Amino acid sequence: MLIDLFGPTRFEYSYLGASATATVRLVRALNTSQFYDIQLIIRIHSLSISLATQSFTFVLSNTLPCESDPREFSEDPTVAQYLSLAVDTSSPASPVAVSKSATNPGAFLKLSLVAAQGGVASTTMYGEFSGVLVGRPR
Numbered sequence: 001m002l003i004d005l006f007g008p009t010r011f012e013y014s015y016l017g018a019s020a021t022a023t024v025r026l027v028r029a030l031n032t033s034q035f036y037d038i039q040l041i042i043r044i045h046s047l048s049i050s051l052a053t054q055s056f057t058f059v060l061s062n063t064l065p066c067e068s069d070p071r072e073f074s075e076d077p078t079v080a081q082y083l084s085l086a087v088d089t090s091s092p093a094s095p096v097a098v099s100k101s102a103t104n105p106g107a108f109l110k111l112s113l114v115a116a117q118g119g120v121a122s123t124t125m126y127g128e129f130s131g132v133l134v135g136r137p138r
Contacts, residue, residue, distance in 0.1 A: 016117035027111040035135035045128040053118025062106035
């Protein structure tokens with residue numbers, strides 16, 4: 001099954017200070033209970049980063065929504081990541097698709113983007129990405 005996660009979106013983080021990061025949630029709770037194998041595919045439409053310390057990392061984390069409590073119940077992405085896929089200066093030139101797979105996801109996954117500026121403040125850093133998830137049933 002192919003699931004569209006987000007369409008072409010430009011992420012601009014040139015304003016970040018030295019060694020700063022920014023995290024944005026892209027998908028809150030994607031029901032993955034019927035899947036055993038997950039493949040995250042990120043299309044890199046354009047990318048402008050120049051430092052080896054700059055990166056865009058797409059992180060899938062386990063989450064579990066609660067009908068009676070609207071707060072987000074997720075594993076701490078700095079401790080427990082189900083899957084992460086980094087786009088940095090070692091990534092192939094755009095346009096290109098990069099992917100990563102994992103097995104046995106939790107009932108729900110959330111997708112976040114973590115942008116890391118690295119050691120030099122306000123260095124050009126932007127990318128345009130879109131993403132899909134391929135799920136194979138249990």
